[in-house]
Amino acid sequence: MADSPVSPLHIVRTQSLASLVADELERMILSGEIPPGTRLNEQALAARLGVSRGPVREAVRGLDRSGLVVTVVNQGSFVRQLSAEEAMDVYDLRVALTGYACERLAGRATPEQLGTLEDMVQGMESAADSDDAARYYALNLDFHSALMSMGGSSRAVRLYDDLGKELTLFRRRALVAPENMRESNAEHAAILHALAAGDAAAARMAGEAHIRGGKRRFATSTPPAGTEPAGKKRPGKAAARGEEEHVQDRDAPGEPTR
Amino acid sequence: MADSPVSPLHIVRTQSLASLVADELERMILSGEIPPGTRLNEQALAARLGVSRGPVREAVRGLDRSGLVVTVVNQGSFVRQLSAEEAMDVYDLRVALTGYACERLAGRATPEQLGTLEDMVQGMESAADSDDAARYYALNLDFHSALMSMGGSSRAVRLYDDLGKELTLFRRRALVAPENMRESNAEHAAILHALAAGDAAAARMAGEAHIRGGKRRFATSTPPAGTEPAGKKRPGKAAARGEEEHVQDRDAPGEPTR
DNA sequence: ATTCTGCAAACTGTTTACAGAGGACATTTT
């Protein structure tokens, strides 16, 4: 009846603590607040989030399955570290996914869908003109999400997003240089053009070329070091006191088991 | 020193109970022992596996993340039910992945790798000749795994396998009709031929065509009913007594939230 | 006869408690 179905008593338990913890943990990891290689101290995390260790363990187990976290028995869970090669492999998978979505969409894109994409490309152009990297970044995410959603399936969208999260483990932030924005958006336009023309082969090529371009743009603008130095510091006993500390990094195993 | 490195005290804790439970649960689900739509009763599962509810919850949470299980707050976790459309989408994703792996492999396949694949195709041919569906099935899995591993990355292999597990949720078992074996293996040979020729485009086409063929062979040999009837039985109270019962199905929500 | 209400059992979500493993530091030994 009421407009807002809020229970008068306590807030309705609409989702479990474990899922909330999982979301928060994922956010912390993807934002870099907890850098790769860091050990996830269950007790500290539980205390910081105001829950017990149970939900934290469940959340970490979920992140482990989805690839953001690596667990070593009796040693704990660590934020996954992606090697440069693995990151490139992930890019390649996104190439394949994007190409496929574009190819499928070419044959059946509705004028409405094309209009939506067109608007996004326009928006990115204006963002590039005003050097608004943040806005370009957001629109770019939307564009690719829309592409996957229209051409692929919901499963494809989730896959693409998950791969993106893994990439975020490698590159701290999407480095969008001003000149890259224009180049990138030109490729967007090429995709759109092929889609509008209904040319499946061209759309696929354009989609693949775009992600490959992103991979290249990233690879050329990143430090040439093959593997990250990672945290080598050993905090000793003091850090374990945990007064304000919520995470503690030990030796930081890169990829112990997989 | 000894041949079998078994600890004299208790068996070495080489992996956690939660991971063991997760493996066992996955096996149960994929084998059909716990059919889609079934609710996973934590207490019953814990009792059956001889552990407490903690590891079971962690395992279920992991399966939820990997897509085999769907969880509803305060109602429990259910084995996921794939609709026919979703299954087709998963097939399409495998088409894309396989095509991509084949394309990449074409340029750089070593004679050794080609020999390995050749042996598998030969093995499948002999299996088809003797109508040994089980052996064909196993070799087929190996062939595709090898293809992904050689042409793609370890990430691609895992992705492909995970998608395969999801498909298993839909089709109880890979139905390999005798005539299908020959058709399927002819496509394998075509892939191999293109790979040996180093023709990337042809390899991709052949790889894609093969999975599409598998999709078609499955779609034509499956009941035309769009959605599965699923378990509609309401077991009442008797089943909940749990003397030998380890699972209990209630209303079986297909895809409550995603 | 049907529907609604109230009670009870079961199950999920969460917290708390306990045992074993691993690591860091101090001491001892060579």
Added chain:
DNA sequence: AAAATGTCCTCTGTAAACAGTTTGCAGAAT
């Protein structure tokens, strides 16, 4: 002085207990 070793302490892994919710059934009221 350097290496080895012993001890303590933290943290993970697991189990058990506790609170809240949902579900099913029985009985009452219409």
